[in-house]
Amino acid sequence: MEFDVQKIRQDFPILSKKVNGYPLVYFDNAATSQKPQVVIDSIVDYYSNYNANIHRGVHTLSQVATDAYELSRQKIKKHFNAAKDCEIIFTSGCTHGINIVASGFSSLLKKGDEIIVSAMEHHSNIVPWQMLCEKTGVLLKVIPMNEDGELIISEYENLLSNNTKIVFVNHVSNSLGTVNPIKEIIDKAHQKGAAVLIDGAQATSHLIPDFQELDVDFYVTSAHKMCGPTGVGILYGKEEWLKKLPPYQGGGEMIKEVTFKKTTYADLPHKFEAGTPNISAGIAFGIAIDYLNTIGLKKIATYENELLTYATDQLMKVEGMKIYGTSKNKVAVISFNIGSIHSYDIGTIIDKLGIAVRTGQHCTQPIMDFYKISGTVRASFAFYNTKQEIDIFIKAIKKAKMMLS
Amino acid sequence: MMTIELIQDEIIDEFSMFDDWMQKYEYMIDLGKSLPLISENNKLEDRLITGCQSKVWLDAELIDGKINYTADSDAIITKGIIAILLRVFSNQTPNDILNSNTNFIDKIGLKEHLSPTRANGLLSMIKQLKIYALAFQTQINK
CATH class of the missing domain: 3.40.640.10 (Type I PLP-dependent aspartate aminotransferase-like (Major domain))
Incomplete structure (x- = not known):
């Protein structure tokens, strides 16, 4: 079976919803995934x-x-x-x-x-x-x-x-x-x-x-x-x-x-x-x-890895970007901060643009203490996310950065 | 001196002029920059409000029967929210603060920040503002 993300997206009713007037971009999959209609x-x-x-x-x-x-x-x-x-x-x-x-x-x-x-x-x-x-x-x-x-x-x-x-x-x-x-x-x-x-x-x-x-x-x-x-x-x-x-x-x-x-x-x-x-x-x-x-975990992993690489590359172009968790062996989760901007501020602004990410300590205070930070913005991808969504996300991040700097 | 209610009406008026969320948030970010800051020496554990994803320090002193609040936060939007709160409650008597309501938050479209799931702790901030008022009121009544 070919990996057809558009077809897969149709299995998830929530993915066609609008949030705050914008099409939902759901990048909080590490908190919980969305549910397909069969479930x-x-x-x-x-x-x-x-x-x-x-x-x-x-x-x-x-x-x-x-x-x-x-x-x-x-x-x-x-x-x-x-x-x-x-x-x-x-x-x-x-x-x-x-x-x-x-x-x-x-x-x-x-x-x-x-x-x-x-x-x-x-x-x-x-x-x-x-x-x-x-x-x-x-x-x-x-x-x-x-x-x-x-x-x-x-x-x-x-x-x-x-x-x-x-x-x-x-x-x-x-x-x-x-x-x-x-x-x-x-x-x-x-x-x-x-x-x-x-x-x-x-x-x-x-x-x-x-x-x-x-x-x-x-x-x-x-x-x-x-x-x-x-x-x-x-x-x-x-x-x-x-x-x-x-x-x-x-x-x-x-x-x-x-x-x-x-x-x-x-x-x-x-x-x-x-x-x-x-x-x-x-x-x-x-x-x-x-x-x-039915989709296949191997195909899912390959596709998610593509998303991870693409998003990491795009994020790294944003000035002041610092990514936490840079192991070669990682899943499609990106924790980051931009300059001294608080993760909560970024999360609040991009939420207004329909983008769901997690901000804060992610219930891992010892990790935050290790990096001496108060928290991070965490974008986590699933197999139903797309590169287009990552583009929207990057644009929103840049907008937030402009407003908050 | 303006009453708490009048200040709230004034803020509702200001916020009604914004066409979209972006203008509103830009305004709040600006307000955050004018927040009467707590002195660095007073940024102590006991002035830290818990229940916030961002750190919020709040301090208060009673001057001529009125409460003067100062605060700070490491997040700009949170600072903006506190700035709005302090504009309403600072320089008022403990009694007036205790008898006031916070319906205006709803009216300026910041109700989402009131939900307990929101990590900014607006509810905790209001609670802490009122706890200071209660403490000073008790002191006055003695």
Whole structure:
């Protein structure tokens, strides 16, 4: 199939909208992606035709809904090449997944143990672990990064020791776009007997991690950055690890037997899926994956890389431009500032011209502190964006710069 | 001295003359440049308003029963917004400030900045202006 961006754009109803009187230019894809009609339709279809609670009803609708939900789990398992369905835990998103693991580890770790984070994490992959440290007295170590926004692997090797119990790093940095060498990070941790959690929030819309090949212990991602709905994501965990971790929340669905004396927990994956899940979103997640695979993640990556190169070249022509995150291995995310102009000012002006970008710290204050800046403007592209949109964006940036200088 | 209400009407009048958003924002950027600045020594943690994507410092002193506000921000548009607020509230009595409303923000088309999702913290600024007024009012009543 040829990559026809105009045809693809027709799949996304929102892309033909006007914002503030201008055609929408949506460059905030790292925050959330837009949704194709098939995904939207699948949610309407669920509520219109087979809404029922899953996993417990004997009636027909409940079985239809359960089948659809479990089919989605199978699709996700296949997409990421997990070994078993039960290793795919539905969550509300990455943050939820990280909290399940961090909270579980707090009962496995003790004082004297060490855990390792990277300098370029989203707050959601820092705070749950700091909470673990407060609770257990475990030591948190940080893999530093260089000026290009790349992790310094030799420093990582120095941090690893026999006391290291778990390493948690993002696959792709949300504010810099850097693709981290996770295979290397995982292998090195395993040599010391430490587990690894990878936060794939920013990765899975651009590439397909192969869970078994990576030999990763935990991997979390969210549907809403992959053209799926908000409020659903997955925690992948190796079966042996998921069996070791205690349940995160108590409630229905996650139990085998309940008496007032003692409750026994359900098997995987239900042990971690307490309560009625976001059924329609779980089903739509599977549809979103089908949609991405119809286009092909490889084609998406190639096209997005073209956009990245084009936008970077055009931006660099703007006087005073400084781009943060200049690794050779990065996805289509550009964080920048122009001279001393505040990112908030630029974001406000170009919003008036129909352009959506993110401004500020992007929930990565340590990165901003590293570069000694208050924030950046972040433009993040998806496969439905075009070079024409980048031209409009560049023009708007220049206009903002003129007004604000 | 003009009342808070009269100043608000004056601002609404000025903003009604603009044909498009660009003129409005250019005007705000200009206003930002005339903001009565907080002294550098007073740019302290406790004068920093939280809930803003840009940094905002706000200080106040009571002079002859009226509050004199000074402020600063690292973003120009934010500075413009504070300048408008200070034009309305500075040099007024604590009591008048506490009894005033901020409907004019809606009328000059800056309502979007009032939404809690907006990162500029206009709401926090107004709250902080009023907290100063309340503090001085309490002091006067003692």
